[in-house]
Amino acid sequence: MTDIAPSTGPASASEHSAAGHSAAEHSAAGHREVERIPYDVVVIGAGGSGLRAAIEARLAGKRTAIISKSLFGKAHTVMAEGGCAAAMGNVNSNDNWMVHFRDTMRGGKFLNNPRMAELHAKEAPDRVYELEAWGALFDRTKDGKISQRNFGGHEYPRLAHVGDRTGLEMIRTLQQKVVALQQEDAVSHGDPEAMIKVYAETTITRLIKDGEGRIAGAFGYIRETGQFVVFEAPAVILATGGIGKTFKVSSNSWEYTGDGHALALLAGAKLLNMEFVQFHPTHMVWPMSVRGLLVTESVRGDGGVLRNSEGKRYMFNYVPDVFRAQYAETEEEADRWYSDPDHNRRPPELLPRDEVARANNAEVKAGRGSPHGGVFLDIASRLPAEEILRRLPSMHHQFKELADVDITKEPMEVGPAQHYVMGGVEVDPDTGESCVPGLFAAGEVSGGMHGSNRLGGNSLSDLLVFGRRAGLGAAEYVGRLGAKLPVADEGEIEAARTEALAPLQRPDGENPYAVHSDVQETMSNLVGIIRTETEIKKALADLETLGVRASAVAAAGGSAYNPGWHLTLDLRNIMLMAKCVAAAALERQESRGGHTRDDYPGMRPEWRKVNLVCTLDGDEIRISRQPVPPMRDDLIALFDRAELKKYLTDEEMAALPAEAPASVAAASEEAH
Amino acid sequence: MSYKAALRVWRGDHGRGDLADYAVEVNEGEVVLDVLHRLQATQAGDLAIRWNCKAGKCGSCSMEINGRPRLACMTRMSTFTEDEVLTITPLRTFPVIRDLVTDVSFNYAKARQIPSFTPDPSVGLGEFRMQQADVERSQEFRKCIECYLCQNTCHVIRDHAENENAFAGPRFLMRVAELEMHPADTADRRDIAQDDFGLGFCNITKCCTEVCPEHIKITDNALIPLKERVAGRRYDPLVWLGSKIARRPRSTGTPKVPDNRH
Numbered sequence A: 001m002t003d004i005a006p007s008t009g010p011a012s013a014s015e016h017s018a019a020g021h022s023a024a025e026h027s028a029a030g031h032r033e034v035e036r037i038p039y040d041v042v043v044i045g046a047g048g049s050g051l052r053a054a055i056e057a058r059l060a061g062k063r064t065a066i067i068s069k070s071l072f073g074k075a076h077t078v079m080a081e082g083g084c085a086a087a088m089g090n091v092n093s094n095d096n097w098m099v100h101f102r103d104t105m106r107g108g109k110f111l112n113n114p115r116m117a118e119l120h121a122k123e124a125p126d127r128v129y130e131l132e133a134w135g136a137l138f139d140r141t142k143d144g145k146i147s148q149r150n151f152g153g154h155e156y157p158r159l160a161h162v163g164d165r166t167g168l169e170m171i172r173t174l175q176q177k178v179v180a181l182q183q184e185d186a187v188s189h190g191d192p193e194a195m196i197k198v199y200a201e202t203t204i205t206r207l208i209k210d211g212e213g214r215i216a217g218a219f220g221y222i223r224e225t226g227q228f229v230v231f232e233a234p235a236v237i238l239a240t241g242g243i244g245k246t247f248k249v250s251s252n253s254w255e256y257t258g259d260g261h262a263l264a265l266l267a268g269a270k271l272l273n274m275e276f277v278q279f280h281p282t283h284m285v286w287p288m289s290v291r292g293l294l295v296t297e298s299v300r301g302d303g304g305v306l307r308n309s310e311g312k313r314y315m316f317n318y319v320p321d322v323f324r325a326q327y328a329e330t331e332e333e334a335d336r337w338y339s340d341p342d343h344n345r346r347p348p349e350l351l352p353r354d355e356v357a358r359a360n361n362a363e364v365k366a367g368r369g370s371p372h373g374g375v376f377l378d379i380a381s382r383l384p385a386e387e388i389l390r391r392l393p394s395m396h397h398q399f400k401e402l403a404d405v406d407i408t409k410e411p412m413e414v415g416p417a418q419h420y421v422m423g424g425v426e427v428d429p430d431t432g433e434s435c436v437p438g439l440f441a442a443g444e445v446s447g448g449m450h451g452s453n454r455l456g457g458n459s460l461s462d463l464l465v466f467g468r469r470a471g472l473g474a475a476e477y478v479g480r481l482g483a484k485l486p487v488a489d490e491g492e493i494e495a496a497r498t499e500a501l502a503p504l505q506r507p508d509g510e511n512p513y514a515v516h517s518d519v520q521e522t523m524s525n526l527v528g529i530i531r532t533e534t535e536i537k538k539a540l541a542d543l544e545t546l547g548v549r550a551s552a553v554a555a556a557g558g559s560a561y562n563p564g565w566h567l568t569l570d571l572r573n574i575m576l577m578a579k580c581v582a583a584a585a586l587e588r589q590e591s592r593g594g595h596t597r598d599d600y601p602g603m604r605p606e607w608r609k610v611n612l613v614c615t616l617d618g619d620e621i622r623i624s625r626q627p628v629p630p631m632r633d634d635l636i637a638l639f640d641r642a643e644l645k646k647y648l649t650d651e652e653m654a655a656l657p658a659e660a661p662a663s664v665a666a667a668s669e670e671a672h
Numbered sequence B: 001m002s003y004k005a006a007l008r009v010w011r012g013d014h015g016r017g018d019l020a021d022y023a024v025e026v027n028e029g030e031v032v033l034d035v036l037h038r039l040q041a042t043q044a045g046d047l048a049i050r051w052n053c054k055a056g057k058c059g060s061c062s063m064e065i066n067g068r069p070r071l072a073c074m075t076r077m078s079t080f081t082e083d084e085v086l087t088i089t090p091l092r093t094f095p096v097i098r099d100l101v102t103d104v105s106f107n108y109a110k111a112r113q114i115p116s117f118t119p120d121p122s123v124g125l126g127e128f129r130m131q132q133a134d135v136e137r138s139q140e141f142r143k144c145i146e147c148y149l150c151q152n153t154c155h156v157i158r159d160h161a162e163n164e165n166a167f168a169g170p171r172f173l174m175r176v177a178e179l180e181m182h183p184a185d186t187a188d189r190r191d192i193a194q195d196d197f198g199l200g201f202c203n204i205t206k207c208c209t210e211v212c213p214e215h216i217k218i219t220d221n222a223l224i225p226l227k228e229r230v231a232g233r234r235y236d237p238l239v240w241l242g243s244k245i246a247r248r249p250r251s252t253g254t255p256k257v258p259d260n261r262h
């Protein structure tokens, strides 16, 4: 074990390259030629949504490619901890899709696309059961069913989970399902990769269209060699995740440079709700190097409470009017809820994330923060040590290894960080298709489902529900095209190649790492959790200057596995995302969910009717307004009038169906 | 609080390369990956490193730090003295692609040979009933983040590249054990564990367990019980009789999945 010179390893390893490309193949082809690989459906992204989409497209008989910036099984979904929301009713049988739908709309402050929230709530249980049938091992209830845990904003225990590593279970199960399909294809086609193949460590930098503006493929490079490649396909599904690397303090990984958002924008698609960025309330704040590392909401779901430097459980002071009726007013009532949820109201620590994040922020600002600028999250005094170890093993491990804190003995210091983007590509709820023919999107890169704020646990279920639908949508689209396949525009391919090579060919230019870090600084300081017009305007001005710097960065070295070069290409996307978020944030003059304006506090009912849409006009981001899709009467009927009144305008209230709305219980014969 | 650490980092590709010396700033609380990132951002923009989560959850940042296989994102700088030279090299068992990045495709190929989860097809969606106590054994193995540190460490392949066809390595023998212990699985992988995946090569040295960042007891909880199950099957008189009488095939075990890629 002391040898330091690496061997060349097992001789045959490169024959089984994970990317499916051996080094030899490429050196022969030459790095500057563009390789062409035809497929029916190309899925960009190997997280939960991408893998679920690809499985569905392959099950529909389409030849499918899965493309991923990192290795197979490492996508960001792996980091999800708390669980996957699905109204299975295994722990509390009062739960059903209607209650889940209601919680989702409330969490998103009624800005969600109601059709998406409906499909999500209805289909999530089957998608979770499907994972079980593919080998996933969720934690169990006493009667042997999938167990479910409490989470912020969910009325009943609803999150299927595996300890605090649910994302790992999900990604491994989907990865193993892809392998199972490949094993079937090995038997039926004589080649495991005949119908579904993973191109790992491959990055797409441009979508390619045909002369009529339809999707014809995707252009990118293979990290290992720098080889350029075009995946020629009539349907592309974006499943690229979020935009976290636009911000300085974020729980997101390096992959989150907003690639899919930017690819869609550049191809002419619309981005929705980009002002809504989720700042999750509890992340490690110390040591500096792990600032932004997530502390799962399950800590609060399992009984953890937030305290300030005076030891006070301050969340009781931060329950907003719209939620007053559903949350406990005393510590005693809140504590009784854990054992008797039917007769007590929920603790305010379990309010939706935007509320808790703002409260934490306010406590720190008022000088009642923890030594390192956070607040205290206490589970140690609430549960026995062995219970904490059983329920939250990775949290225990994380604090012990990285901060020398034993969470069974002392409170954690936590603070907010960027965590998720609600905004994304506007898609048809049923098929995932965008306004660009042949372009589909699912998962965090798509928009609408979560409105202005996502509930914890609703992303993993979103990935499964809409991943499957996008896979199906793309397969059907390809089926409808028949033989009339789009042909990739050669000019677009050449332009993409030139664009990608430019930073390598610039003799001198700025260091991309420096520019990236300045963009993050600007966004975190000026368009972060609390926003004002003056600061956003300053950010937009700074982004202009940064944009000029970003377009002149250079990468030293060659094109084979060169992270500096990769970052120069990611910067284009990061810049676009920063501008979209800032421009939309300036436009929306109210505070709602993941968008808080100090100069426009409070929700304004007239703004609830408005979605902000970003499009690209030349190099400029354009913001336009379009109406939020209306809710069907049968869905509106799931809410009390008194509650609707808090969100809707007087006009909208007057137009509601006259009859008093049916209660969820009365409508529950519809539930399955 | 901050100091400059002396780093010797392996730079090169496809078998050629050398250790390069750098002095890099270190701040309180940092891990090795932070320091490598600073090196990348300030002195060596093209330094190839694999990483994703920086939270010990994805298993991407495996490398050898002073000869010990570790995750760079979970190795705190405070475990070294300020004047200690840190030698950072790629995983030794796998071919180098560039700098600290290795070709781990061997592992994906092995994964594809193991017959997948095979439930009873008559169980409908949502109808599985399993007790927590029964799923816990396989759950432990499913904590695996596929960092391949165990694969890199096991002497059966680390020191003998020639064994790599006949031996799947601890991670994938553990995958076989996981499926065998899955309460809803119906296949029988005991024969292939021995015959195709090389369970017999393992002489229970526990080196794999020692390096596992997830603290999975690979040897005690997966490999030894799997050996016992295989032995149990081989001495099972019915199976033995079946193979003697030759009225049915010698083994009714599930066969390995062929890798018939061209």
Ligand SMILES: Cc1cc2nc3c(=O)[nH]c(=O)nc-3n(C[C@H](O)[C@H](O)[C@H](O)COP(=O)(O)OP(=O)(O)OC[C@H]3O[C@@H](n4cnc5c(N)ncnc54)[C@H](O)[C@@H]3O)c2cc1C
Pocket: A044, A045, A046, A047, A048, A049, A050, A067, A068, A069, A070, A075, A076, A077, A078, A079, A080, A081, A082, A083, A084, A085, A166, A167, A202, A203, A204, A205, A220, A239, A240, A241, A242, A251, A252, A253, A255, A259, A260, A294, A419, A420, A442, A443, A444, A445, A456, A457, A458, A459, A460, A461, A463
């Ligand atoms: C720490 C953490 C914990 C979380 N916990 C939970 C939770 O408990 N419950 C919950 O519901 N949600 C949770 N979330 C949110 C949830 O994990 C994510 O929203 C979700 O996993 C996103 O999945 P995805 O399929 O959209 O994308 P990802 O899983 O991020 O996958 C994106 C994929 O796209 C690829 N890609 C990106 N750009 C390109 C490109 N240009 N070319 C090729 N490939 C590309 C990437 O390589 C990757 O494979 C958590 C998030 C974080 C950060």
Ligand code: SF4
Pocket: B153, B154, B155, B156, B169, B170, B201, B202, B203, B204, B205, B206, B207, B208, B209, B219, B223
């Ligand atoms: S216990 Fe077996 S598998 Fe693990 S390192 Fe030793 S020989 Fe290899």
Ligand code: SF4
Pocket: B059, B143, B144, B145, B146, B147, B148, B149, B150, B151, B170, B171, B174, B208, B211, B212, B213, B214, B215, B216, B218
């Ligand atoms: S068993 Fe442990 S060491 Fe081996 S790959 Fe999995 S996590 Fe890594």
Ligand code: FES
Pocket: B050, B051, B052, B053, B054, B055, B056, B057, B058, B059, B060, B061, B062, B071, B072, B073, B074
């Ligand atoms: S970066 Fe994910 S384990 Fe280290």
